[in-house]
Amino acid sequence: MVEAWRGGLLESTHAGHAVIWGPGGMETAWGDPSAVIFPRSSCKMIQALPLLETGAADAVGLTDAHLALACASHQGEARHVTMAGDWLATLGLSEPDLRCGAHEPLDRAERNRLIKADESPCQLHNNCSGKHCGFLTVTRHLGAGPEYVEVDHPLQRAIRAATEDVTGETVAGYGIDGCSAPNFAMSIAGLARAMQAFAAASDDGDTRSRAMHRLTRAMATYPELVAGEGRACTELMRAMGHKVAIKTGAEAVFVAILPEQKRGIALKIVDGGTRGAEAAITALLVRAGVLDPAHRAAQKRLGGKQTNWRGIETGWVQAAPGFPG
């Protein structure tokens, strides 16, 4: 799907699977649409469905901004960390109630602040802390036990059921994600089908449809909460005028929800390389007519000149011949 060039020679390549699902079903596929993958963080909007459908979100007055953070792989900017901490406080909970683990934030400013203050990163800095705040909101609403990432916990059972509904598949198994939550396996086609369901949802539909509509709107409205400054999700959603919701997942998964077209897109680069996934989703969004290939955010991932530490051009990343056609 994707080629990395240097000095006029092809240096590296990325192969993958992708599916575009429309109102009538699967429209286009590359690679193997039945390939079973872990969606990783690309399915956070599916994992957030119980948050709305149980009434937990409204019970504590969550805003669209909170919902965007629940669907985020954020980079631990101060605003992400503060928002997650305040959210927990609203629930009468605090950082030790999280089960996501701690890692250094990707955001340079917050990382440097921690280092200068001799502070360790906490679980609020974990890129999944917003999702876990959502998890805790449901857990508290259900009166369920504190170990909410156990696969048999009522929350995870609800997520599994929602996953099977929206993908139209029985889950093929599960893995433990970086944040310790179960991640349910599914086919690329199933993930694209789920994204199409989000794209076709409306605010006057049933509970499921309203939940999907609201999560999509939240993500597209607050790109800076879904990832952070400089990141692909944030920059590309802004470049598309907040009309499309996209989400990356570890190991080179990317999904897109296109409400105006009622289409969903899912892709997986088989080697797990982020560069490939970002370039491929850029190519598919351009193909769908929702992203200007000349936009700076698009060029950064596909077609633009790559430079080295001295600003010298070294090469570029391009779509492979025939992709996406």
Next chain:
Amino acid sequence: MVEAWRGGLLESTHAGHAVIWGPGGMETAWGDPSAVIFPRSSCKMIQALPLLETGAADAVGLTDAHLALACASHQGEARHVTMAGDWLATLGLSEPDLRCGAHEPLDRAERNRLIKADESPCQLHNNCSGKHCGFLTVTRHLGAGPEYVEVDHPLQRAIRAATEDVTGETVAGYGIDGCSAPNFAMSIAGLARAMQAFAAASDDGDTRSRAMHRLTRAMATYPELVAGEGRACTELMRAMGHKVAIKTGAEAVFVAILPEQKRGIALKIVDGGTRGAEAAITALLVRAGVLDPAHRAAQKRLGGKQTNWRGIETGWVQAAPGFPG
């Protein structure tokens, strides 16, 4: 060649090319041995040949430790930075004479020191600064101009000639590397052939042979200067008892020099992913009988349990069926 597993399911895969070259020529190949690649930093010992062959190294009394640093992609630990700075001072030069550019060091301690001191990283922190110190040593010895990374500079012409000698190929072109130096393209087979020449070199041979022997010895003797604590080159060379020299390159290249067997190995993972290259070279070193597969340094790259931020097992990386056989 390599598979990443999670939750009992195959999550990602890495394909590649590899060649083992022995005294009699090419012994084994996977993928396409004629595939043209950029060796990137894996060829630093080739790029260091003029440093010895011109007499520049001995003229300024360089030690094996300096030669190891010249072949390094170091992580900017204080010892690397200090050694590079002292080396330049010996030449009557200083940091602005480098042409590698600056980037944040991978080493946490030095990175944090810089942040706390509100200092920016300098060119001495660049992972290639040792190579560039070597480049400047030759440049000064030859009385050549200061722009030593230009492809027509006498130094780069000497490197091109040495490259063609040791690979047995006319270079297929060149790219600009991250450190701004030209990087000459070659086949995987040519790179393996070159590594075999290093493996077969001796300290009572001709100028070329003595230079190769000394560079190999320097790398194997000082693994901590070739990369740094925690890194694959350093940990694996130590695990092999300093008897084998190995070197990684960007975009998933890895080479090995096995003097006792007079064999050379070169591999390239086509997607450019470091995880794949580290796992594949581990598998090939185990196959060659020079690395214990149960060693902690081997398990970290191949076969050992992978864990997440909370220390929970998530999966493992293994060789693909049939590789390396």
